[in-house]
Amino acid sequence: MPDAGALDYRPGQYLKLLSRDGRARSFSMASVPRGGRVDLHVRRIPGGAFTDGILPQMKAGDAIDVELPLGSFFYRARDYRPLLMVATGTGLAPIKAILESLMDDPDCPPVSLYWGMRQPEDLYLHADIPAWGERLYDFRYVPVLSRAGAAWQGRRGYVHDAALADAGDLSEHAVYLCGSPNMIRDARAAFLERGASPAHIYADSFTFQQDG
Numbered sequence: 001m002p003d004a005g006a007l008d009y010r011p012g013q014y015l016k017l018l019s020r021d022g023r024a025r026s027f028s029m030a031s032v033p034r035g036g037r038v039d040l041h042v043r044r045i046p047g048g049a050f051t052d053g054i055l056p057q058m059k060a061g062d063a064i065d066v067e068l069p070l071g072s073f074f075y076r077a078r079d080y081r082p083l084l085m086v087a088t089g090t091g092l093a094p095i096k097a098i099l100e101s102l103m104d105d106p107d108c109p110p111v112s113l114y115w116g117m118r119q120p121e122d123l124y125l126h127a128d129i130p131a132w133g134e135r136l137y138d139f140r141y142v143p144v145l146s147r148a149g150a151a152w153q154g155r156r157g158y159v160h161d162a163a164l165a166d167a168g169d170l171s172e173h174a175v176y177l178c179g180s181p182n183m184i185r186d187a188r189a190a191f192l193e194r195g196a197s198p199a200h201i202y203a204d205s206f207t208f209q210q211d212g
Contacts, residue, residue: 001066004036009069011097012176012204015040018065019054026070028178028204030093032100041093041124073178073204075101081174081200082109086163086187088116088179091206092125095178103135109174110138112166116159116183118147142166160187170196177203 001007009015014028015038031039044051058064075098085095092115102108117123123143133139144159145152155162160183167173175196177184184203192198 001036001038007033007036007038007068009033010074011101012074012094013069013071014073014094014204015066015068015070018067019050020064021049021054023050024067025050028071028073028090028094028097029068030096032097039093041090041096043090071204073176073202074098075176076174076200076202077107079174079200080107080109081172083111083176084163084167084170084173084191085111085113085176086116086160086179086183087114087177088159088183089122089206091179091204093178094204095176096125098176099132099136103132105137108137110140111136112140112142112163114142114144114159114163116144116146116162116179119145120148120152158186159183160190163187164190164194167194170194174200175202177201179206181205 009029011032014026016024016026018024027040027042029038030041042051042055046052073094087095095113099111115123126143129141142155142162144155144157144162146157148156170191173196175191177187184205188201188203191201
């Protein structure tokens with residue numbers, strides 16, 4: 001950002017990129033505000049006008065207009081409850097920003113992160129995530145794959161089912177859901193049945209534009 005002071009947002013929120021084709025694309029910030037830089041996790045849409053067309057042509061130093069901050073998906077410190085975070089795909093981005101904001105924080109609550117993808121190669125930060133636990137109070141990371149081959153030794157199936165299998169009563173947890181609309185719908189219903197408080201479930205639904 002040319003003006004580092006303009007990069008003011010709550011970790012978990014998103015921005016809009018206003019690309020030269022006149023369309024706006026929304027992406028969650030995947031990092032905490034610092035140094036005028038922001039990280040984005042961009043899912044490539046094969047044949048997409050933006051991710052396959054405009055983005056590959058851009059180079060360092062090119063300018064693009066942004067609008068931020070947007071959205072109400074961010075960490076509620078006032079809850080001070082154990083955190084159950086469930087993501088699919090690039091829904092990891094805002095959760096990563098939230099967890100970065102809690103690193104080295106003496107008030108960091110326990111965190112369980114469940115990340116759902118299809119195949120092992122889709123877990124683009126898999127090697128880095130375990131190290132987050134070195135700077136969080138009590139951190140558990142569980143990757144879950146829905147279409148893994150025989151070599152995968154980890155959890156399989158739907159990501160929210162894996163979280164439910166490990167969880168007991170959820171009435172004292174704060175739940176953060178980010179990813180596909182179907183996952184959020186199913187997870188919310190299942191977690192409510194397990195006792196989760198409706199007032200402490202926060203969700204950010206990711207939909208992908210066909211023009212990508």
